[in-house]
Amino acid sequence: MKNYILLALLVLLTSCSTTSESVENSIPNEFSEWLIPINQILDGGPGKDGIPSIDNPQFTEAASVSFLADDDLVVGIIKGNETKAYPHVVLDWHEVVNDEIDGSFFTLNYCPLTGTAFAWESKTNNTRTTFGVSGLLYNANLILYDRNTDSNWSQLQLKCVNGELINDKPKLYNVVETNWKTWKALYPDSQVLNAQTGFSRNYGTSPYGDYATNNNRFIFRPEITNPALPNKERVYAIIDETKSKVYQFSDFTNGKIIKDSFEGKNYLIAGNNDIIYGFGLNNDQANLTFEYDFNDSESFFKDNEGNKWSIFGTAIEGPRTGESLESVKSVMSYWFAVAVFYPNPEIFSTQ
Amino acid sequence: MLIKKSISIVFIICASTMYAQTCCSGGIPLSNNIGMSVEEKGTFQLSLNYDYNNLNTLNNGTEKLNDDSRLRITNSILFNISYAVTNRLSVEGLFTWVNQRRVISQFGNENLDQTSGIGDGLLLLKYNFKNGLGKNSNIELGLGAKIPFGSSTETNNQGITLNADLQPGSNAWDVVYFLSASKQANFRPSLTFSGRIIYRSTGTNNSYFENSSYKFGNEIQTFLGVSDQFSILKTLATPSISLKYRDAKQDEIDGFNLDNTGGNWLFIIPDFSINIKPNLVFSTRAELPLYSNVDGTQLTPTYRITTGFLFKIKPKSKLLNLR
Numbered sequence: 001m002k003n004y005i006l007l008a009l010l011v012l013l014t015s016c017s018t019t020s021e022s023v024e025n026s027i028p029n030e031f032s033e034w035l036i037p038i039n040q041i042l043d044g045g046p047g048k049d050g051i052p053s054i055d056n057p058q059f060t061e062a063a064s065v066s067f068l069a070d071d072d073l074v075v076g077i078i079k080g081n082e083t084k085a086y087p088h089v090v091l092d093w094h095e096v097v098n099d100e101i102d103g104s105f106f107t108l109n110y111c112p113l114t115g116t117a118f119a120w121e122s123k124t125n126n127t128r129t130t131f132g133v134s135g136l137l138y139n140a141n142l143i144l145y146d147r148n149t150d151s152n153w154s155q156l157q158l159k160c161v162n163g164e165l166i167n168d169k170p171k172l173y174n175v176v177e178t179n180w181k182t183w184k185a186l187y188p189d190s191q192v193l194n195a196q197t198g199f200s201r202n203y204g205t206s207p208y209g210d211y212a213t214n215n216n217r218f219i220f221r222p223e224i225t226n227p228a229l230p231n232k233e234r235v236y237a238i239i240d241e242t243k244s245k246v247y248q249f250s251d252f253t254n255g256k257i258i259k260d261s262f263e264g265k266n267y268l269i270a271g272n273n274d275i276i277y278g279f280g281l282n283n284d285q286a287n288l289t290f291e292y293d294f295n296d297s298e299s300f301f302k303d304n305e306g307n308k309w310s311i312f313g314t315a316i317e318g319p320r321t322g323e324s325l326e327s328v329k330s331v332m333s334y335w336f337a338v339a340v341f342y343p344n345p346e347i348f349s350t351q
Numbered sequence: 352m353l354i355k356k357s358i359s360i361v362f363i364i365c366a367s368t369m370y371a372q373t374c375c376s377g378g379i380p381l382s383n384n385i386g387m388s389v390e391e392k393g394t395f396q397l398s399l400n401y402d403y404n405n406l407n408t409l410n411n412g413t414e415k416l417n418d419d420s421r422l423r424i425t426n427s428i429l430f431n432i433s434y435a436v437t438n439r440l441s442v443e444g445l446f447t448w449v450n451q452r453r454v455i456s457q458f459g460n461e462n463l464d465q466t467s468g469i470g471d472g473l474l475l476l477k478y479n480f481k482n483g484l485g486k487n488s489n490i491e492l493g494l495g496a497k498i499p500f501g502s503s504t505e506t507n508n509q510g511i512t513l514n515a516d517l518q519p520g521s522n523a524w525d526v527v528y529f530l531s532a533s534k535q536a537n538f539r540p541s542l543t544f545s546g547r548i549i550y551r552s553t554g555t556n557n558s559y560f561e562n563s564s565y566k567f568g569n570e571i572q573t574f575l576g577v578s579d580q581f582s583i584l585k586t587l588a589t590p591s592i593s594l595k596y597r598d599a600k601q602d603e604i605d606g607f608n609l610d611n612t613g614g615n616w617l618f619i620i621p622d623f624s625i626n627i628k629p630n631l632v633f634s635t636r637a638e639l640p641l642y643s644n645v646d647g648t649q650l651t652p653t654y655r656i657t658t659g660f661l662f663k664i665k666p667k668s669k670l671l672n673l674r
Contacts, residue, residue, distance in 0.1 A: 047455045202411045207648060218563070218604070223562075
């Protein structure tokens with residue numbers, strides 16, 4: 001009898017121990033070459049798609065938004081007649097939104113650990129794709145993967161760093177980052193990504209506690225830190241190949257327009273206490289004199305010809321209406337992230 | 352022969368779920384599986400258990416979120432050995448082999464990361480105050496150390512180092528404090544009430560991801576239980592039921608609390624064991640959460656099953672020669 005009891009218990013044990021056998025890897029990326037040091041790529045913890053992208057974003061009219069406070073940060077984009085804003089309080093939990101604007105598919109991606117957001121075309125190998133969160137980090141920064149080829153893309157390096165598309169660069173769309181109060185003043189008709197994401201999350205509470213403001217705290221320590229500025233100071237960085245120049249909010253107190261040069265190119269940087277954005281200037285535009293002109297409407301600065309320009313660098317009034325200043329590769333970022341991806345960045349100074 | 356066969360079968364069954372890689376320390380049920388009784392001097396106790404821990408419940412605080420896309424499974428083989436140095440003093444060792452899996456089922460895909468290998472171990476010295484709570488009672492005090500046998504630098508199949516949660520070892524020594532008490536009922540000696548408190552003061556891994564430090568949160572576990580013995584089909588059976596309270600502080604990275612770690616839980620643990628032979632006990636138990644209050648948003652235990660054998664080798668009785 002005891003033998004039968006033992007046998008029965010062993011059968012029970014067998015059934016318990018085989019539960020996890022049905023799981024298999026999906027779409028394995030078989031490319032072992034990485035453009036970044038593999039010992040500096042870290043597993044973030046949640047796993048691939050453990051932080052789920054939003055693939056079916058839902059929006060609310062800006063006028064009807066009640067879930068944002070004035071100082072909540074949003075990432076804004078404009079194309080054609082459409083403007084959209086993506087609040088950090090939602091992005092913190094998803095990091096990637098696969099979306100469409102004015103007929104173009106794009107991926108808005110945001111890394112809460114480096115404070116960086118980009119939007120780029122959702123296309124690889126000339127085919128529409130979507131991106132997801134790989135669960136991997138490089139110098140605390142998001143690595144995305146594309147679902148066409150399973151290639152891995154370093155967000156702040158703006159490059160595919162592993163997989164079939166290695167060395168490919170994404171086609172960027174312009175985005176600005178600012179607080180909700182500023183954005184709704186600029187674009188009151190904007191669509192705003194809401195919390196109807198299809199996922200159950202505690203939106204409104206950061207999953208990273210005081211990380212965004214605690215300069216001493218890292219969850220994933222970058223290879224180098226640069227003490228020139230506080231680690232988590234939000235700076236605006238212009239990126240030129242492997243170099244960068246950064247601008248601080250303190251440079252734009254109460255609104256300023258700065259003409260500057262970097263690596264032999266002319267730039268115009270517009271900003272105030274809540275937003276900074278920059279543009280390249282061609283020879284013709286370099287001769288214009290610009291002036292801050294933000295009065296809670298779309299116009300952010302004006303020039304001596306009587307043109308009024310939006311924060312995205314488009315002339316919205318005046319003789320140059322419709323003309324755009326040249327887009328530049330740039331990002332709002334925590335200082336430490338710019339300093340590790342683009343070592344020894346130049347810091348703008350009026351001195 | 353039967354014993355050898357049984358142990359072999361359990362080993363084969365458990366091993367068949369494992370592949371070539373490794374697993375985590377956070378999920379190894381070390382505190383759950385220490386506390387063999389202090390027996391007569393010279394007694395060896397050996398136990399071999401298989402532990403299956405399933406975490407598929409996503410909580411925000413006490414609120415269960417509607418999301419079962421994340422699954423964490425820890426398969427552990429736990430080998431305990433205890434030796435009674437005297438009638439009151441015993442030394443116990445716990446050695447582990449673990450397989451930890453992280454499965455994300457999202458967007459029609461399943462992504463698996465897993466590690467497996469030797470996990471951390473534990474050494475515990477215990478002293479028994481017999482009848483410390485009156486007739487037919489025991490109080491045991493213990494002090495031990497968790498020993499970082501396991502690897503804490505395992506990588507995935509791309510060579511990327513996995514985070515602390517998925518590592519088989521912690522690369523940190525912990526101090527373990529143990530207190531247990533039991534008392535048999537006077538009106539029914541087979542009825543036993545027992546309690547156990549285990550506190551783990553965790554050490555720090557100072558080479559986490561090469562340039563950081565990681566400390567799992569200090570943890571206390573409290574058990575309260577009652578058991579009885581019955582004869583079923585001429586076999587001695589011991590059912591029991593326990594409540595377990597676990598409180599874990601937040602983990603720390605570089606001295607800063609890590610969000611979405613730590614919490615407190617209450618579990619109910621039904622247990623059933625039978626004496627297959629006078630010196631061989633088979634037991635199986637489940638651990639089911641009654642209350643989960645996690646810090647932030649995190650996976651929380653869904654259920655756990657532990658089953659295995661306990662084998663006692665008593666010292667040979669000394670024969671008296673009265674001539």
